Amino acid sequence: MRAIHRQGVRVLDLLYPPRCASCRQPGSWLCLSCRAAIKPVPEPTCAVCGQPSFHSPCSSCREAPPAFDGLYAAALFEGPVREAVHRLKYGNLTAAAPALAELLSAAYQHRGWDGDCIIPVPLHPTRQRQRGYNQSAELAKALSSAQRLPLYLTALQRTRAGRDQIGLTLEARRTNVYSAFAVRHRECVTGRRCLVIDDVATTGSTANECARTLKATGATKVYALVLARQQMEEYR
Ligand SMILES: [Zn+2]
Ligand SMILES: [Zn+2]
Structure with missing residues (x-):
């Protein structure tokens, strides 16, 4: 019944003109x-x-270099972006993904990264069945057509469900995503510069764990591009 409802919402999205x-x-x-x-x-x-810093790499990255080569957000997680991400994630508003992916495209070009392929941060299959879609995959699809980069939707797999990162401390976030991912298609990853896409990043733990997993399978570089950066009080 829920699936039918979701399908109904998508059909309505097509029938009705776009709304912000x-x-x-x-x-x-x-x-x-x-x-x-x-x-x-x-x-x-x-x-x-x-993260905002007058030094690059910043002191945190010098002390504990992340597995990714770069993490960057198109915007801060507030105002219109916060609303839009919420609707994309929980409100079935996948039709808005191409408009939001334009922000990712601009950020990608601004950063001057040289990705070979695009890989979305996967949801655990159970979560994806419940939601009916993966919001990061919707963004990745739109970015892939905009940037004409190959899209590997299933290259990375989430093997442990974990819980939502919201409300967790930095340490808890790291533990929550540790070993949560696996490479399903090595041929998509080995020798490639992978551009990982997610909707929101806070501490970068998820991006870091994806990067660690991809690099262990031979990815030469991993960049993580997210729509929005949420600031965390416990972080810094
Ligand atoms: Zn508006
Ligand atoms: Zn840094």
Whole structure:
């Protein structure tokens, strides 16, 4: 029954004209005033973790270098982006993914990364069945067509469900995602520069664990591009 309902919502998305994923104003999936209100991560940033820093790499990245070569967010997780991500993630608003992926495209170009392929952060199969889709895969699909980079939707697999990272401390986040991923298709990863896509990053634990897994399978570089960066009080 839930699946039928979800399908119904998608059909409605197609039948009705686009509405802003944030303020719901009709006309586009992200209206001009919401676009104008999007806040980027303040520059300068650390070239590795993407956090605001006058030094690059920042002191955290020097002390404990992450497995990824770069993590960067298209925007801060607030205002219109927060609303839009929430609707994309929990409100079946996959139709807005291409509009949101434009922000990812701009961030990718701004960073000047040289990815060979795009891989979304996977959901555990149980979670994906419940939700009916993976919001990161929807973003990755749209980015793949915009940047003309091959998309490997199933290259990475989530083998442990873990819990939602929301509300967890830095240490708990690391433990929650540790060994949570596995490479399913080595041929997609070995010798490649992988661009991993996620909707939100806070501490970067998920991106780090994906990168660790991909590099253990021979990925030459791993960049993590996320739509929004959520600041965490316990972090820093
Ligand atoms: Zn709007
Ligand atoms: Zn850093």
